[in-house]
Amino acid sequence: MxxxxxxxxxxxxxxxxxxxxxxxxxxxxxxxxxxxxxxxxxxxxxxxxxxxxxxxxxxxxxxxxxxxxxxxxxxWNVDEPLTDDFWKRKLAAAIDGRRQLGLFHENAGCRLVYSEADGLSGLIVDYFAGHVVLQVNALAMEKRLDVIVAALNELIAPKSISMRGEAGVQKAEGITIEPQVLQGEVPSEPIFISENGIEFELDLSGGQKTGFYLDQRENRVAAARYFSGRRVLDMFCYSGGFSLAAAKLGGASEVIGIDGSDRAIELARRNAERNGITNARFESVDAFDHLKTLVDAGEKFDAVILDPPKFTKTRRNINEALKAYYHVNRQGVALLNPGGILVTCSCSGNVSRDDFQMTLLGVAQKSGRDIQILEQRSAAIDHPTLITCPETQYLKCFICRVE
CATH class of the missing domain: 2.30.130.10 (PUA domain)
Structure with missing residues (x-):
């Protein structure tokens, strides 16, 4: 060149x-x-x-x-400066990519723009059944909001566009983003998205959280394939994504979902009811404490799902995060019958896949249980990994058999 x-x-x-x-x-x-x-x-x-x-x-x-x-x-092309048309082309390419994947439809929940992975560092665009939620994580994107909103209107004509920010990222960028509606009207009543034949309720008016995590879409289906006839424990279940997939798609005999948020558990119960699911029940208790309680009580399950919140946002705290992952997974393994399935996840981007696997090695050695990794998975296909920016691969999901 x-x-x-x-x-x-x-x-x-x-x-x-x-x-x-x-x-x-x-x-x-x-x-x-x-x-x-x-x-x-x-x-x-x-x-x-x-x-x-x-x-x-x-x-x-x-x-x-x-x-x-x-x-x-x-x-990286001197003949392609950062004009308004440049940003529109980038947005169009990202959205067309989701259309080609079959993810972008009327009742969909999907990530239309995933920051660096789509060449739009500092911008996330999520789509929920006609409504768009922006997450602005960079000054570059904040300064170009008018261009972004105009392009989205032209490309997909959303019913509403609202904006949120992540406090820690904003502080690092020196910007302040207040949750706000940029256009249209965000419904005060819940809306519903369809994922793999299951309907989920979302409250777009409820502040920072939409009540759903799009990045586990394919992992929920993959894990469900292992649950037929099994008693399943879903820890940190939030609004019931893995639980409902296990119950409805996987044919689990019983699913117990645990989360520390009363609001999340109520949402999970409504999602189960809406989908006619009767083999799943949900409890609002501190998940970390409840793990120990279950182990001490000698409870056993045929499958355990561990999808905890992010344990570290910086590299400085990696060792503490790895200890937390070890502790949670050691207890999860203790709850499994021989031949049980462990689905264990880490959304901490600063914890590498190798580090996470080494944590499971420590669990196997200390527990005296053989752990076979059946599948190593990442985020859903609307959260692609940009090969020149490995930081875009943050989610690890291991599906394991524990003897």
Whole structure:
């Protein structure tokens, strides 16, 4: 490929020697430690062109000096600047991809845009039966909200568009996003989405959580295949995704769902009732305490599902997170009859797949139980992994047989 030279009229962000290579390799984050200087004419939120120390064009990005990620990169082609049309093309490509996968339909729940994986670092777009929820996690996207909303209207004409943010990410970016409705009217009554023949209730007016996790869609079906005739314990069940799949799709004899949120458990019960599911029941108790209670009581199950919340958001706390995963999985294994199925998940992006597997190795060794990994799975197909940004692969789901 011929060397691309910078263009006139766009502020430059000059990289230090030997810092450009990962960015030539199309990783979308340029950290503050990578830069020699950024033109003072570029305000935070403006487009800059990254330039290597030898003067070669690297990429177009958006600068944010308040963030550890000083620039998020979006285009590596000098002839493809970050215009309004560029953002619309990116959104259209992401949405068309979901259409091709058969995920985007009237009653669907799907992720239309998954941040870096769709070339739109800092933006998540979720679709719920005609309503769109944006999660804005970068200054670059906050500054272009009008363009994003206009493009979504043109591309899919949603019934409503609302916006939310994640507090920790906002703090790191130096932005403030208040939950708000940007367009249309968010229904005050619950709406319903259909997933694998099961209907789930969602409350889009209920603040930060939509009451559903789209990333486990295919994993719920995969796990259900192992549950025929089995007594299943679903820990951290939230609104009952795995539980209802186990009961309705998997033919489990009994499913017990446990979660510490009263609201989530009420939602799970309504979901079960709506789908005519009678072989699942739900309890609102602290899941961590209840695991110990079940072990101490000598309870046994034929299958245990462990899908706990994120145990760490930073690399600094990985060791503590791994201890927590070990503790939860050690108890989960203790509850299994020989030949039982363990479905164990980690949504902590800073915990690698290898680290998670080594945690299970420790459980096997300390418990004296053989653990066979039958399937290693990731997030649903509307949460793809961008090969040049491994950080986009965060979810681990292991389906195991425990002797």
């Amino acid at each position: 011929a060397q691309q030279l910078p263009v006139e009229g766009i502020p430059k962000a000059v990289l230090l020697p030997r810092k450009a290579q990962p960015l030539y390799g199309r990783h979308p984050w340029a950290l503050h430690s990578a830069f020699d200087k950024i033109d003072s004419s570029a305000a935070d939120g403006d487009v800059v062109q990254l330039v290597g120390d030898h003067g070669r064009f690297v990429a177009y990005g958006v600068v944010n000096r308040k963030s550890r990620i000083n620039a998020r990169l979006y285009s």
